[in-house]
Amino acid sequence: MNTILYIVTILMLILSYRRDAGRTKKALQKSWNAFSAILPQFLVVILLVGVMLTLMDADTILAILGSDSRWFGVLLAAVVGAVTLIPGFVAFPTAAMLLQGGAGYMQIAAFISTLMMVGIMTLPVEISYFGKRLALYRNLMAFAFSFLVAYVIGLVEALV
Amino acid sequence: MKTIVIRYRVLIIVLLAVGISSIFDPPFARSVTSLTFAQLKEMLLVIPPIFILLGLLDSWVPKEVMVRYMGEGSGVKGVVLAFLIGSAAAGPLYGAFPVAAVFMKKGVKFRNILIFIGAWSTTKIPMLLFEISSLGARFALTRLLVDIPGIIIIAHLLSLLISKEDVRILYERAELK
Numbered sequence: 206m207n208t209i210l211y212i213v214t215i216l217m218l219i220l221s222y223r224r225d226a227g228r229t230k231k232a233l234q235k236s237w238n239a240f241s242a243i244l245p246q247f248l249v250v251i252l253l254v255g256v257m258l259t260l261m262d263a264d265t266i267l268a269i270l271g272s273d274s275r276w277f278g279v280l281l282a283a284v285v286g287a288v289t290l291i292p293g294f295v296a297f298p299t300a301a302m303l304l305q306g307g308a309g310y311m312q313i314a315a316f317i318s319t320l321m322m323v324g325i326m327t328l329p330v331e332i333s334y335f336g337k338r339l340a341l342y343r344n345l346m347a348f349a350f351s352f353l354v355a356y357v358i359g360l361v362e363a364l365v
Numbered sequence: 366m367k368t369i370v371i372r373y374r375v376l377i378i379v380l381l382a383v384g385i386s387s388i389f390d391p392p393f394a395r396s397v398t399s400l401t402f403a404q405l406k407e408m409l410l411v412i413p414p415i416f417i418l419l420g421l422l423d424s425w426v427p428k429e430v431m432v433r434y435m436g437e438g439s440g441v442k443g444v445v446l447a448f449l450i451g452s453a454a455a456g457p458l459y460g461a462f463p464v465a466a467v468f469m470k471k472g473v474k475f476r477n478i479l480i481f482i483g484a485w486s487t488t489k490i491p492m493l494l495f496e497i498s499s500l501g502a503r504f505a506l507t508r509l510l511v512d513i514p515g516i517i518i519i520a521h522l523l524s525l526l527i528s529k530e531d532v533r534i535l536y537e538r539a540e541l542k
Contacts, residue, residue: 247412251401255398292457297496300499304500334466343482354508357511361507365503
């Protein structure tokens with residue numbers, strides 16, 4: 206996937222440079238300005254993720270997600286997903302492992318859903334672009350919505 | 366120098382805290398450091414091309430074009446485009462916010478920006494394929510089918526909850542970025 210992203214970017218850059226070298230330089234200047242403006246916050250997020258992943262390894266998450274199979278377990282799973290920030294390529298295999306380890310489908314669905322849609326760690330970054338109120342509302346709604354996702358997946362998986 | 370210290374003050378504080386923890390709990394600090402570097406590698410791989418594409422989009426695509434396809438009155442076309450662009454994305458959610466800022470600058474309708482953020486957060490195509498292979502097609506596709514209307518409804522509710530004035534301020538601020 207990254208390869209596609211790089212191929213597209215390089216092609217666009219070449220195309221842009223051929224059309225207008227000066228304009229391309231200005232575009233890259235804009236890219237750099239936007240990047241350097243947000244870089245300090247990105248680095249803080251990354252460092253906090255390092256701290257969090259150290260405190261919450263797969264065993265800890267399993268202990269929390271497997272602890273209660275009812276709605277309280279779903280709530281715990283949703284909270285864990287909301288406060289953690291794990292890249293997808295780590296999250297999905299971990300979730301599969303948790304399922305095999307005895308966690309329920311509803312808990313896993315709530316965890317995956319809040320993990321992707323709710324970002325407590327990235328809230329400061331989100332606030333700087335969208336303002337406090339909107340960032341809070343968006344995260345709250347996504348959090349609530351994750352219970353619906355958990356419920357539907359619980360229904361569908363129970364059908365089989 | 367002074368401005369750099371101010372801009373990086375939070376980072377410096379967190380770094381100091383990790384540094385101090387290395388005295389009391391070296392394994393903890395070591396684990397934090399190695400995980401941070403793993404994440405940093407991932408970030409440096411995905412984020413630069415996103416910002417380069419952003420810069421190119423900003424200087425080559427005229428506002429009128431973006432407004433026509435995704436602005437007020439773009440209707441279903443705008444919603445579908447917001448979904449497609451968000452779903453084709455790569456990288457973590459925090460990469461979506463700078464893109465949203467450029468969309469504001471280009472006059473993309475606020476609801477479509479929220480749909481784009483929702484799609485980027487949870488219906489990314491590369492991630493979907495990965496989800497199918499680890500959690501099964503039933504799980505992944507059920508989630509996708511619930512997420513698509515969910516994203517649209519959340520975007521709708523949010524744009525109703527936020528006043529026009531607040532949106533105008535956000536768009537003005539994006540102009541300066």
